[in-house]
Amino acid sequence: LAPDLRQSGNYIISLGSLCRWLGEQAEELGVEIYPGFAAAEPVIDEGTGAVLGVQLADVGIAKDGRKKDTYEPGMQLLGRQTILSEGCRGSLSEAIMERFGLREGVSPQHYGLGIKEVWEIPEEHHVPGTVVHTVGWPLDMMTYGGSFIYHMKPNLLHIGLVVGLDYSNPYLSPYQELQKFKQHPRVKALLEGGKCISYGARCLNEGGLQAIPKLTF
Numbered sequence: 001l002a003p004d005l006r007q008s009g010n011y012i013i014s015l016g017s018l019c020r021w022l023g024e025q026a027e028e029l030g031v032e033i034y035p036g037f038a039a040a041e042p043v044i045d046e047g048t049g050a051v052l053g054v055q056l057a058d059v060g061i062a063k064d065g066r067k068k069d070t071y072e073p074g075m076q077l078l079g080r081q082t083i084l085s086e087g088c089r090g091s092l093s094e095a096i097m098e099r100f101g102l103r104e105g106v107s108p109q110h111y112g113l114g115i116k117e118v119w120e121i122p123e124e125h126h127v128p129g130t131v132v133h134t135v136g137w138p139l140d141m142m143t144y145g146g147s148f149i150y151h152m153k154p155n156l157l158h159i160g161l162v163v164g165l166d167y168s169n170p171y172l173s174p175y176q177e178l179q180k181f182k183q184h185p186r187v188k189a190l191l192e193g194g195k196c197i198s199y200g201a202r203c204l205n206e207g208g209l210q211a212i213p214k215l216t217f
Contacts, residue, residue, distance in 0.1 A: 007131040012150045034077075042092055043076050044099075053078035054092065088205045102213040109207040112145065113174050116160035116201070121194035126155045138180040143167045144206075145174075147181055149190070157190065164206060175201075 023033055040057035044050070053076055060071030084093045088111060097103050128151055135146035144164030151157055161178040181187060205211070 107210040112204045112206040114162040118198045119157040
């Protein structure tokens, strides 16, 4: 088993729950958090070239671009240090990387699409702490990807499939591939008698260490 797939002794957590907990800890320390406000562009000092912060998007804009009665201009959030954590391909991060050449000398980034379902399953099927990773089927030999199954307390099962977005078959549907994976006899037996209570999808960076840009400047 490859070292990266050896999960003994690790924890299975919910990233959403972790982020909410971190937010509470930060607020107790005096950090101001503004949920629900999108950053529109970086604020850059044209004299020094330094990144000063971010400009929030205007609100109260109609679909035709007209300013409604609820219009409010986006404010600027400035600080001594700006940390961008937008996800795998954030618009601000892309603009900053292009402006300051942060991707020079690194490999191009690759992306994958991850689809996940959360199931409530019968207790007799549930083994808390179990982690299963697979590669290959139902994907073909020319398509990068694999699945994951996490058993979380009390009786939740997180199951999903990640497919590299460089797949060559234009008819391939990552969602349908996950449904096919769930028909495998061992997976089907695991889900028997359960119900899907939530689902989601997101893009992932898959380029590895060689694709990481310069992170601080």
